[in-house]
Amino acid sequence: MQPEQKPIIGFSCGDLNGIGLEIIIKALSDSRMAELCTPVVFASNKSINFYKKMVSDANFNYQAVKDFERLSTKSVNVFSCWEDEVNIQPGQLTAEGGSYAIKSLTEAVKALKDGHIHALVTAPIHKKNVQSESFPYTGHTPYLKAAFEANDVVMFMVAENIKVALVTEHIPVAEVASHITKQGIVSKLKIMNQSLKKDFGITKPKIAVLGLNPHAGDEGLIGKEEAEIIQPAIKEAKQQDVFCFGPYSSDAFFARGQHERFDAVLAMYHDQGLIPFKSLAIGEGVNYTAGLNGIRTSPDHGTAFDIAGKGKADESSLRGAVFAAIDIFRSRNGYADARKNPMRKMSAAMLARAVDEKIEEE
Numbered sequence: 001m002q003p004e005q006k007p008i009i010g011f012s013c014g015d016l017n018g019i020g021l022e023i024i025i026k027a028l029s030d031s032r033m034a035e036l037c038t039p040v041v042f043a044s045n046k047s048i049n050f051y052k053k054m055v056s057d058a059n060f061n062y063q064a065v066k067d068f069e070r071l072s073t074k075s076v077n078v079f080s081c082w083e084d085e086v087n088i089q090p091g092q093l094t095a096e097g098g099s100y101a102i103k104s105l106t107e108a109v110k111a112l113k114d115g116h117i118h119a120l121v122t123a124p125i126h127k128k129n130v131q132s133e134s135f136p137y138t139g140h141t142p143y144l145k146a147a148f149e150a151n152d153v154v155m156f157m158v159a160e161n162i163k164v165a166l167v168t169e170h171i172p173v174a175e176v177a178s179h180i181t182k183q184g185i186v187s188k189l190k191i192m193n194q195s196l197k198k199d200f201g202i203t204k205p206k207i208a209v210l211g212l213n214p215h216a217g218d219e220g221l222i223g224k225e226e227a228e229i230i231q232p233a234i235k236e237a238k239q240q241d242v243f244c245f246g247p248y249s250s251d252a253f254f255a256r257g258q259h260e261r262f263d264a265v266l267a268m269y270h271d272q273g274l275i276p277f278k279s280l281a282i283g284e285g286v287n288y289t290a291g292l293n294g295i296r297t298s299p300d301h302g303t304a305f306d307i308a309g310k311g312k313a314d315e316s317s318l319r320g321a322v323f324a325a326i327d328i329f330r331s332r333n334g335y336a337d338a339r340k341n342p343m344r345k346m347s348a349a350m351l352a353r354a355v356d357e358k359i360e361e362e
Contacts, residue, residue: 029060061076062077121325125303127139151187153191157273182229185237198331207264259276
């Protein structure tokens with residue numbers, strides 16, 4: 001696969017009653033999208049047409065396909081996942097809305113694993129109506145980890161000026177401390193380090209690690225996780241060639257702009273990382289699942305039932321997720337190519353040494 005190849009980008013539709021299909025239609029109505037990638041939406045013609053009528057100014061044209069060999073490279077493709085008559089109720093949390101979201105997602109992930117698409121952009125699902133015996137997951141990230149049989153993955157929030165990853169994701173705050181382990185932190189750091197190199201083209205990534213407790217434990221006065229778990233994890237990760245530092249007190253870290261000195265930040269729990277990310281991100285934030293063989297991105301928001309079907313949904317974050325997927329696709333191809341070319345590999349090593357020398361001087 002050549003770096004200049006136009007990637008095939010798949011889209012799962014998300015909750016049928018949320019804003020997923022609306023923002024997909026809005027984003028893909030821009031004809032320039034088809035110049036950058038070949039879009040494939042996993043849904044049904046009827047569900048597409050339902051929301052297409054609600055987006056009055058959308059110039060959205062598509063072709064229905066059931067065979068990946070017949071994809072149009074010049075327009076949007078809708079891969080039919082069902083022919084059922086679905087009762088779409090914008091803004092309502094229903095079992096049906098969640099059920100068809102999972103039909104779309106599983107079909108899209110299968111296509112990604114089988115190599116029919118090069119990357120997947122997932123529209124938002126709602127955790128309450130998707131869980132079942134056949135889908136016992138709290139969200140996209142744990143499902144993708146299981147689907148790709150990955151040892152571990154990282155929920156990586158990325159924007160132009162800041163990248164934040166999480167040790168724990170969607171769990172109650174009361175349970176966070178029990179999920180913070182040395183092994184878990186080291187695993188996340190190693191995945192982040194590899195992803196920053198392979199997916200984002202950063203030769204020598206520099207990663208900051210936040211503490212769990214206020215003031216990063218304040219020398220053990222406000223918690224011992226920093227001294228007993230986080231610091232040893234940082235030490236071990238460094239021994240495995242991960243350039244990481246900390247633990248830092250999260251409030252002072254972001255308030256003083258220290259995140260600008262690093263390529264990425266590892267937060268211990270959801271709100272510790274996502275509140276500053278969504279407050280400080282320049283451009284549209286994107287949720288990226290690092291650690292998979294495949295590429296998956298998504299917008300950094302939820303189903304937005306309160307505005308679903310009203311034509312108010314902003315497609316900017318989904319558009320950003322598409323651009324991120326394309327960039328990562330190209331970066332991975334370039335990374336693989338560089339590993340084949342000894343001269344490029346030598347240049348990367350020389351650059352890494354130069355970065356080390358600069359940091360030592362500082």
